[in-house]
Amino acid sequence: MSTAYKVIVNGQQQLTVDSSQGTLLEAMEAAGLEPHYHCRNGFCGACRVQLVQGDITYINEPLAFVRPGDCLPCCCVAASDLEINQ
């Protein structure tokens, strides 16, 4: 099964992420997006982005409160094509 998905960031920039190659945050960094982060471990919530469309899977369950419509890229991977707002 393919683990490569398309991610649209802020409605314009498009990148391809491979879920088997690390977290969404790492993929965003690799694409030069400079996402916010602190703990990289799901408990500070600093990397929070808006999840407009698509599914993600948490590889570590986040401790920070994830408000409806948000996701924490530091501890999740894409499970479908995504649209996010940074």
Add this chain to the structure above:
Amino acid sequence: MSYSTFNQNQVNPLLEPMFFGNSVNVARYDQQKHSIFEKLIEKQISFFWRPEEVDVSRDRVDFQALTDSEKHIFISNLKYQTLLDSVQGRSPNIALLPIVSIPELETWIETWSFFETIHSRSYTHILRNLFTDPSEVFEDIVINEEIQKRATDISRYYDDLIFYTQLWQTHGEGEWEVDGEKHLVSMRELKKKLFLCINSVNALEAVRFYVSFACTFAFAERDLMEGNSKIIRLIARDENLHLVSTQQILNLWQYGQDDPEMKEIAEELRDEALNIFMKAVEQEKQWAHYLFRHGSMIGLNEEMLCQYVEYIANMRMEAIGFDAPFKQRSNPLPWMNKYLVSDNVQVAPQEAEITSYLVGQIDSNVSASDLGDFEL
């Protein structure tokens, strides 16, 4: 209703709100209403550390070589952090434990406060190493006007909640006169005070620590005061977790996942909560001004520090449902992040970027000649 250390009524903690329900009786964690607090406890305990593990002896030499303005920055920040942790080491216990109603949150509050006391002890550890007699530094904390201004705002919401809770627990609801002043005690009023108190604590954990963190890590970027920076890293990691807990409480209320009355109050007092946050941000900027009044330090100045406060405030405010009020969307101090990444905190000592890595080290090499003059 008076507080009982062991409430003998049969209560189902799964149906209790976080606060102002029946007081907790059995400390059981097999079932949880809000399991997040149990997870926070586990995480926090896994972070356990002792200040004495960190060798700060090289810091004394570094400190002597700092300029006067840098010494002012360093010591003022330590004083301020000492104040913050003095408050946080006791207040959640005194203010929140008498009114908490679910066991996992009760234990989280105790764990949280306990870790703040570790932080307080670590400031003494740092200061004792820098000064032969650190009394002057500690004594200045209650005299220094700049610190006092902050202390007033930090403690007042706690004090208010504590006072009204005491009135309620001794006299019940009603209007009571104490020292010639009338106080209206009602459940609604108590809950409002609780809401404001949690907002004030949230602002404290969210932004108040970060000005001094930034200064500490700016020293570490120049390979100065590294023992201190190692301790502050551990503190920053803990504070991040404490912040998560207050954000959780506020969000659970806002989304109506706990006490429905708290949801109403959260809407009613939204502006006041916003003001608490904005005032904390303003005070932190003033603190940055005070720090740099004798001159800045390499790699950091008042303007950058204020931008960082705005940047971090934006992030923290969005986390509890406010719009980001400031323009600063990019991180003006990108090097801060490497000190805040939790994975970077606990690494094999020899791999750490920090050079003073002796952790509770003892010399275990004993040669035969060491025992040469030993007789039975």
